[in-house]
Amino acid sequence: MPTKTxxxxxxxxxxxxxAAYPENGDRHPGVLMYADAFxxxxxxxxxxxxxxxxxxYVLVPNFFYREGPTPVIDLPGHIKEADRDALVARLMPLIKGLTPERVLSDADAYLSFLTVQPEVSAGPVAVTGYCIGGLLATRTAAARPGQVAALAAFHAPVAADGRESLLRLTADVHFGHAATDITPEALGxxxxxxxxxxxxxxxxxxxxxxxGFTMSDTDAFDPAGLRLHWDRLLPLLSRGLTKR
Structure with a gap:
């Protein structure tokens, strides 16, 4: 599998x-993937x-690039639950720096780059994300309805982003919520x-x-949750990105 920075x-x-993409030399639908806060x-x-x-063709940007290249902060090989609060405290000022204006300006740059890569086929793209990345993915899809055909977000605070943003979505959508992140009432x-x-x-x-259940390098990891994530994500992308 070819990969590059x-x-x-x-x-x-x-x-x-x-960036990661198939090695067969063909052109492929583009996916913009936003990582979690780590x-x-x-x-x-x-x-x-x-x-x-x-x-x-999957593109994963460092959305904290204003603070420096990856890795922005030092991380242990495995993120224990006991480590999480201290790491998140270090990242929180960076997260707060992702203003709506910066998020959309960056999204334009990411999508512009993605769509002109020689390995990327013409047509709509997908966005997916995890944790804060899921919120960034949702904002990207809401702001670019004519370009983004599929959106997936996992253990992401999408419910906190407001009804107005959600009403601008036109993509096929999947939201996979952690059981500890949202109540059944809020889900409704x-x-x-x-x-x-x-x-x-x-x-x-x-x-x-x-x-954080999709992340295998954390104590939050849930293998069944990750499998369900793939079971939901792959059909979503297939449906959304074949509408050409």
Missing amino acids: VQIPTPDGLADAF GIRPTIREMASELAGHGY ELNESLDTAGISYTSEIYPGTVH
Whole structure:
């Protein structure tokens, strides 16, 4: 599986990114993948490469590039639950720096870069993300409805982003929620907003999971949750990206 590190020009400088794509020399649908707050690391590279193996060009930007290239902070090889609060405290100022204006400016740069790669086919793209990356993916899809045909977000605070953003979505959508992240009542309110948007979607709580369940290098990892994530993500991309 070919992989490489690339530099994406943005109005605020160069964003380093990881790219993975099939090695058969053909052109493939593009997927913009936003990592969780811990950023690009072996687990994320493995997930991007696995997705690329299903026939996609996957681009994973370092959305904290304004603070420096990956890794922005030092991470242990395995992130224990006892480590999480201290690491998140270090990352929180960076997360707060991702203003709506910066998020959309960056999204334009990421999508512009993705769509002109020689390995990427013409047509709509997908966005997917994890944790804060899921929120960035949702904002990207809402802001670029004519370009983004599929959106997936996992253990992401999408319900907190407001009904107005959700109503701008036109993509096929899947939201996979951790059981500890959202109540059934809040899920119902979120899904009501998606119903109002009139889009094709699934939005569900993954049983027995905690925040971060897709990440194999953390104590939050849930193998069954990760499998369900792939079971939902791959058909979504196939449906959304074949509407050409």
